[in-house]
Amino acid sequence: MADVSFTVGRGEVAALLGPYGSGKSTLMRCLIGYFSPTSGHVRVGGIDVGEDPVAARRRLGYLPEQVTLYPDLTVRRYLAFVAGAKGLASGGRRAAVDDAMARCALAHVADQRTGTLSKGYRQRVGLAQALLGDPEVLVLDEPTVGLDPVQTVELRELVRGLGGERTVLLSTHVLHEAAVLCTRVVILSRGRLVAEDTPAELARRLEGAAHVVVRVEGPAGEVAAVLAALPGVTAVEPQPADAGAGMAFVLRAPDAAPVQRAVAAAVVGRGWTLLEVRTAGPALEELFVRAVR
């Protein structure tokens, strides 16, 4: 990895995006002091992870990509062990464990051995152990990988609930997840940082990426010509015929709003039927593919 430099502010939820093998996990392991970088620094709340890993880790909660638990410990016992290993005072351990279990909805499996838990529950136990010790910063490596859709939504809700009070950095290759959860996106490719911004700002920066989807009933050739002549439109892309009525077109424009207004007047004025006009921001997929290339 080289030239990776970014800052996540307090209370932000940031996503580390990148294809498989782009260095997300390695970067996260550097952040938590499991690996130390050959050059460069990681600071957590002002503490250099390389210089004082123990103090830095006290402020960090980490969920590894593969949540590995001791299979013959029960959930409660495992979390009690982690609380001890994280140096929590023995008086407050029970309360801390109960609190973490309540947050991650684990109370009803508290006395089950971790080896018998499903993947979704193991992931929640992983999150619960990260939360123990009340760290300011959470580093979550692919928290929703391998979960079923219901579990994924539940876990996202959990993570969303953590933002605000804590700083969360999660890695993912599910772009939708980054879009719905995060206030900041960092894109990695082949060990390098290729983009870093808020999802909205990233979209704005990629000019011309905004587009207007129009669906019209009328003579296809004429419609396309009229749409192309509208001010501000840089390209018209007829869409292949589908099950819907009429013809769909995608209009490219630097600024979508005026185009949207002009479309209605132009189409209706010629007596054609306007079935749909909507803007679609550039999908994160598109940004991602562009950035990674």
Place this chain on the structure above:
Amino acid sequence: MRAFVALLRKELRHYFGSPLVYLVGAAFLAYTGYAFHADLIQFLTFGFGLNIMENLWQVVFLDVRLAVLLAVPLLTMRLLAEERRLGTLELLLTYPMTDRVVVAAKLVACLVVLAALLACTFVYPLWLNVLQPFPLAPVVAGFLGLFLLAAGCAAYGLFVSACTDSQVLASFLTLMPLLILWFLSWNEATSPGGPARVVEAVSLFNHFQPFTVGVIDARDVFYFLMLAGGFTWGTLRVLEARQWRGRR
């Protein structure tokens, strides 16, 4: 310190919550009990009235140490290898504590088990002492020797366990060198001179034998402490190697 206690408790719970310790303990006590019985019969038949340290306890201690050498690999093999295989090591090493705490807790837990096994064998001299009083102090020196031997071997076993994620391999690679280190000085008569001196200096046997007759020599104590310290240091370096090996 809290982290150390939490880890130590986890390790001890793992030891005493699994059948392995009980099986190893049963075999250990059966073997040493039988050895004590046989050695006592031998002593009564052929050496009665002679020095009890040299003619009974020395033989018993040499028998017990074989049981120690055989038991240690079974007790150390899973310490780090299993954590590596399960992947729990990564998470463990990201908690706010140093690698040293992890290694220390594991080594101490193993020593607690070994000390418990040795404490059970202390019944033999106590029982004999009730039947026929004899000086116990030199026997205690023998037990100190056994414990030091066990500590050195356990540190080596922990080191091997840190190097692999296979418990079977860890156990085998622990046992073989220990046995070789033990046999090392047995052929010293055939190779006099330079090399033999070196062999004598590193032989487990040569450093253990004085304890069995009640002699505590600082050099021997130092040898076993060096062994334990050296391999503990090595274990820490192996854990550190994740930095440049780039894997867990």
